[in-house]
Amino acid sequence: MRTGEDLRALRERKPLVHQITNYVVMNETANATLALGALPVMAHAVEEVEEMASVAGSLVLNIGTLSQQWIEAMLLAAKAANAAGVPVVLDPVGAGATRFRTETAKRILAESHIAIVRGNAAELATLAGREAEIRGVESIGASDSGAELAAAAAVALGCVVAVTGPVDHVSDGEHGIAIRNGHELLGRVSGTGCMATAVTGCFAAVAPGRSFDAAAEALVAFGVAGEDAARDAKGPGTFHAGLYDALYNLDPKTIDSRAKVGE
Amino acid sequence: MRTGEDLRALRERKPLVHQITNYVVMNETANATLALGALPVMAHAVEEVEEMASVAGSLVLNIGTLSQQWIEAMLLAAKAANAAGVPVVLDPVGAGATRFRTETAKRILAESHIAIVRGNAAELATLAGREAEIRGVESIGASDSGAELAAAAAVALGCVVAVTGPVDHVSDGEHGIAIRNGHELLGRVSGTGCMATAVTGCFAAVAPGRSFDAAAEALVAFGVAGEDAARDAKGPGTFHAGLYDALYNLDPKTIDSRAKVGE
Amino acid sequence: MRTGEDLRALRERKPLVHQITNYVVMNETANATLALGALPVMAHAVEEVEEMASVAGSLVLNIGTLSQQWIEAMLLAAKAANAAGVPVVLDPVGAGATRFRTETAKRILAESHIAIVRGNAAELATLAGREAEIRGVESIGASDSGAELAAAAAVALGCVVAVTGPVDHVSDGEHGIAIRNGHELLGRVSGTGCMATAVTGCFAAVAPGRSFDAAAEALVAFGVAGEDAARDAKGPGTFHAGLYDALYNLDPKTIDSRAKVGE
Numbered sequence: 188m189r190t191g192e193d194l195r196a197l198r199e200r201k202p203l204v205h206q207i208t209n210y211v212v213m214n215e216t217a218n219a220t221l222a223l224g225a226l227p228v229m230a231h232a233v234e235e236v237e238e239m240a241s242v243a244g245s246l247v248l249n250i251g252t253l254s255q256q257w258i259e260a261m262l263l264a265a266k267a268a269n270a271a272g273v274p275v276v277l278d279p280v281g282a283g284a285t286r287f288r289t290e291t292a293k294r295i296l297a298e299s300h301i302a303i304v305r306g307n308a309a310e311l312a313t314l315a316g317r318e319a320e321i322r323g324v325e326s327i328g329a330s331d332s333g334a335e336l337a338a339a340a341a342v343a344l345g346c347v348v349a350v351t352g353p354v355d356h357v358s359d360g361e362h363g364i365a366i367r368n369g370h371e372l373l374g375r376v377s378g379t380g381c382m383a384t385a386v387t388g389c390f391a392a393v394a395p396g397r398s399f400d401a402a403a404e405a406l407v408a409f410g411v412a413g414e415d416a417a418r419d420a421k422g423p424g425t426f427h428a429g430l431y432d433a434l435y436n437l438d439p440k441t442i443d444s445r446a447k448v449g450e
Numbered sequence: 451m452r453t454g455e456d457l458r459a460l461r462e463r464k465p466l467v468h469q470i471t472n473y474v475v476m477n478e479t480a481n482a483t484l485a486l487g488a489l490p491v492m493a494h495a496v497e498e499v500e501e502m503a504s505v506a507g508s509l510v511l512n513i514g515t516l517s518q519q520w521i522e523a524m525l526l527a528a529k530a531a532n533a534a535g536v537p538v539v540l541d542p543v544g545a546g547a548t549r550f551r552t553e554t555a556k557r558i559l560a561e562s563h564i565a566i567v568r569g570n571a572a573e574l575a576t577l578a579g580r581e582a583e584i585r586g587v588e589s590i591g592a593s594d595s596g597a598e599l600a601a602a603a604a605v606a607l608g609c610v611v612a613v614t615g616p617v618d619h620v621s622d623g624e625h626g627i628a629i630r631n632g633h634e635l636l637g638r639v640s641g642t643g644c645m646a647t648a649v650t651g652c653f654a655a656v657a658p659g660r661s662f663d664a665a666a667e668a669l670v671a672f673g674v675a676g677e678d679a680a681r682d683a684k685g686p687g688t689f690h691a692g693l694y695d696a697l698y699n700l701d702p703k704t705i706d707s708r709a710k711v712g713e
Numbered sequence: 714m715r716t717g718e719d720l721r722a723l724r725e726r727k728p729l730v731h732q733i734t735n736y737v738v739m740n741e742t743a744n745a746t747l748a749l750g751a752l753p754v755m756a757h758a759v760e761e762v763e764e765m766a767s768v769a770g771s772l773v774l775n776i777g778t779l780s781q782q783w784i785e786a787m788l789l790a791a792k793a794a795n796a797a798g799v800p801v802v803l804d805p806v807g808a809g810a811t812r813f814r815t816e817t818a819k820r821i822l823a824e825s826h827i828a829i830v831r832g833n834a835a836e837l838a839t840l841a842g843r844e845a846e847i848r849g850v851e852s853i854g855a856s857d858s859g860a861e862l863a864a865a866a867a868v869a870l871g872c873v874v875a876v877t878g879p880v881d882h883v884s885d886g887e888h889g890i891a892i893r894n895g896h897e898l899l900g901r902v903s904g905t906g907c908m909a910t911a912v913t914g915c916f917a918a919v920a921p922g923r924s925f926d927a928a929a930e931a932l933v934a935f936g937v938a939g940e941d942a943a944r945d946a947k948g949p950g951t952f953h954a955g956l957y958d959a960l961y962n963l964d965p966k967t968i969d970s971r972a973k974v975g976e
Binding site for chain 2: 754
């Protein structure tokens with residue numbers, strides 16, 4: 188992990204992060220991407236997703252408000268990204284809550300090569316065939332510990348997995364890391380999970396071939412920003428505004444010393 | 451009315467509030483729901499709305515940015531909610547502004563059982579067959595007083611009606627209440643009406659069979675939050691951020707004493 | 714140019730600004746419109762766009778998240794607006810980034826009468842048949858100077874053109890003006906270009922037949938608001954909230970003296 192160095196590279200290169208995401212958080216993930224220092228673009232038409240994904244630094248897929256046309260666009264974009272060597276990050280929002288979401292997440296994983304899946308415990312447990320409880324898109328509980336779940340899901344899905352919650356866990360199936368950065372107000376703002384996935388896409392764009400690092404660095408950066416945003420927040424509204432300020436003001440020189448990581 | 455008690459229950463039980471709403475306010479209504487203490491979920495695909503609505507605490511329908519597929523999804527969800535005993539709240543955004551919106555709102559009311567309709571004077575006057583003027587989605591005027599209109603609409607539509615404006619009026623056709631909480635800056639932020647409807651859905655989820663109470667309590671809670679948010683606001687932007695803080699910080703112990711209610 | 718006078722008229726008349734825009738910025742452009750003092754309405758269904766556009770003060774089209782149904786709705790709305798004498802403003806988001814966007818922008822320009830096109834240098838260079846580089850929806854460079862580009866595009870497209878960037882340029886093909894208001898944080902918030910277009914629609918609604926003035930006044934007003942918002946901002950999040958405050962607090966009495974305009 189070299190969060191500061193990769194953050195510096197991200198701000199210099201300003202990679203294009205193509206996002207096919209849900210209606211609820213489009214503005215939020217675009218703003219998180221811009222605040223961090225990368226360039227977001229949202230495009231979901233089947234007529235243009237392949238062209239856009241092929242020239243992007245990374246592709247982020249998020250199934251938070253699905254419909255058939257969007258699934259088709261996600262699959263086309265993922266295949267084009269795969270062909271162009273562009274890393275793809277998946278956020279399986281609500282997998283486990285309805286059959287439609289579970290099956291769609293599995294279909295994307297089966298039909299394309301995903302570099303990183305970022306989700307909550309219930310979503311990843313569902314995809315890994317383990318027990319979990321989900322209420323809407325909120326994880327209520329899973330039978331495995333976070334570290335066990337991340338490792339099991341990484342093996343089952345054949346990619347890097349980031350399970351976020353009060354403590355985040357990243358695994359590539361062999362190695363794992365726990366990240367304790369963040370703040371409880373992140374759970375009171377809609378789309379912070381989706382923003383963490385977008386930030387993962389930003390780091391993936393400057394760390395090709397290092398998906399484990401990208402996933403872990405993104406969660407350190409996002410968690411540190413959450414800690415900074417909480418300092419002056421009076422509730423979720425001012426915290427939300429402060430989160431973009433904090434992403435923008437992240438300091439590459441100090442960020443590695445602020446990472447709360449362990450095994 | 452027992453706003454504090456129901457707010458406390460809402461925060462303890464964290465009911466799932468399934469929202470099929472418009473593109474403009476999805477993030478805002480999700481954040482208002484989360485800030486208050488419930489769990490929002492947005493899902494609009496015909497493949498999943500019945501499954502989601504059946505397990506929700508309440509269903510909120512909002513016609514602010516309609517299209518045919520979404521209407522179909524709303525009808526499917528409403529019928530599934532009805533079958534499962536889940537209360538349904540309708541926000542007829544822009545009824546009266548175009549025939550398409552007027553007819554869609556009437557169709558939803560005809561084909562499913564709606565517990566509460568929350569709208570502005572022009573929207574409710576349109577649905578109740580009375581005179582009104584609407585500009586886009588903004589009520590410019592109605593010939594009836596708010597109390598008369600709420601009562602007439604409740605009788606015409608056969609459900610609880612909440613007509614919001616400078617003074618809010620809730621009626622079940624027999625009894626009525628006027629609520630004077632709120633602040634004029636609510637009229638300068640897009641989607642505050644939609645947020646009031648989402649908050650109504652939150653209270654409906656913990657007050658089954660007490661739709662009149664749920665509608666009135668929601669408007670008290672949202673109005674008090676508006677008053678709190680206005681205190682440090684410098685305009686609609688800081689007011690908007692402050693509104694989520696205020697919803698999050700609503701105090702169940704004092705909220706009933708702050709209700710400005712009358713007949 | 715008489716920005717103060719037109720701003721005062723806008724706040725008195727509260728014109729309806731019908732916007733068919735992208736999913737990312739709908740809330741943001743609605744809030745910018747409301748904060749300034751006009752009334753936004755979003756409607757994109759083919760069943761209602763003609764009815765809505767016909768009664769609006771102006772129509773704003775924005776191709777930021779295209780799909781076929783939306784293109785059809787934009788064309789129907791534009792023709793209805795043309796027939797009713799309602800000015801139409803176009804934001805060709807991402808023209809040059811994919812063939813689909815370039816062709817759609819050209820098709821709208823060919824099949825309807827557009828009063829004002831507002832875009833960045835790469836988008837306008839693409840539409841005017843000149844060289845440019847775009848990354849996603851961000852202009853990376855254009856071979857012409859801003860003033861030359863605005864003039865050439867105005868001639869090529871046969872309408873008023875506003876090219877925004879660090880310095881904004883407005884041209885009707887014969888006359889040109891440069892506007893130096895604004896702040897660099899505008900580039901770190903998603904959708905500020907789209908908001909500038911919405912504000913252009915607001916001014917166009919109160920300045921029929923004076924499209925050049927409307928385009929220039931809108932960029933002065935939006936730029937001055939950006940300067941005000943930057944004063945207390947700690948980053949893009951607080952700047953974003955402050956931008957709505959600043960639009961709301963724009964003073965018609967002083968705004969003309971704050972315009973930084975030249976040739």
